[in-house]
Each structure stands twice: as structure tokens, then as C-alpha cells.
Amino acid sequence: EVQLVESGGGLVQPGGSLRLSCAASGFTFSSYWMHWVRQAPGKGLVWVSRINSDGSSTSYADSVKGRFTISRDNAKNTLYLQMNSLRAEDTAVYYCARDVRALTHMDVWGKGTTVTVSS
């Protein structure tokens, strides 16, 4: 079964750091671009970041550029999101998603992990 499972969310103080993980199974992880998408409480979906299949190219939304870093370990079938200098407005459910054909659509999504930034 094709599956993505996020972990690493939690409560963190403003200015703190957190690393999210996304474990992939059931498909050849190293062949796919991957994304992080977030959803603040009661709000819509917002694209956060993407990484290409071998990790050599990344891209970020302006709101997280310079604070978040996306990476992957294809040997471990795992996607990461390192989040630094966290702000209250980063509070959200963070989803990882598989990209089918390099920025055409995302066909597999994890169930999400919740990040709460609060003092």
C-alpha cells in the first residue's frame, strides 16, 4: 500500500525549532518529487516547500524562505522539514504529499502532523 506518515509535530515556543519527518512506503520514493503543504486552524491549504527526486533542487514559499529547510534521505525513504525561528503564524497541520509529474498534481497525502507555536 502506498503510504506517507508524518511525525515530529508538537508544541514549541516562538523562536524555537522543530524537525518534521515523512516516512514513505509502498512506492519508489527516490523517483518522486515531494512537497510539504500546511493548513492553519480553520483555514485553507497552503503550499510550503518542494524538493526534486534526488534532493538537488528545492523551493519555498516566501513566508518560510530562510527559516525552513526541506531535505530527503532516499536510502531511508524519508522526507524532512527543518523549521527554525518559528512564529505563531506557523501553527498548522503539516502534510507531506507526493508529486506525480513535477508540479502537475499531488496524488498521495499523509494524514498530517500538528505544529503549535505558542508561549
Add this chain to the structure above:
Amino acid sequence: QSALTQPRSVSGSPGQSVTISCTGTSSDVGGYNYVSWYQQHPGKAPKLMIYDVSKRPSGVPDRFSGSKSGNTASLTISGLQAEDEADYYCCSYAGSYVFGTGTKVTVL
């Protein structure tokens, strides 16, 4: 990149049809045939319903259809069913991805 514009809510009775619009610009919706639609039930992950403007993934009922004209894409749900009540988001290629503001579909 600004979010694509969707109506906040639409509603219909069982068996009726509803259409959700998704308006962008020539830099996103109008410039590429890479519009996708996602269904999200409360507390659940998004689910892909339409991709490449009008294609349905395996397992998605043919009651769901997509189209595009200029800078506006549309999702139509025909023969509305109770389980279709959910939030729907459009998404377009724009150098990266840009999502729509989301539409709540209510089955009366």
C-alpha cells in the same frame, strides 16, 4: 503568489448538480493545463479528485468533472450525494503550487 479565488460555499439537494469556480490569472490557471482539485472532509487529509484540468484518478466517481475557460477552472459535481459534503480546493501550477481559497459544499 496570491491564492486562487473560489466561492466560500455552494449547496445543493441530493441528485442536483453544483459547480465550483476557481479564478486565477494568466500566470497560473490560464497559463497551464495543470489544474487539480482536492476534496477534504473535516479532520482528514486532502484527496485528489481531478488533475490536468479534467482527468479523474482511478476510483473517483464520474460524477466529478473538471473544465477550464481562460483564467477560470471549474469543478462540477453531478448527482450530488451526502458523502460529497466536504471542502474543495483547486490548485494550479505557477512555478510552484498555488491553492484556491476553498469552497464548502453543503448537501441540503
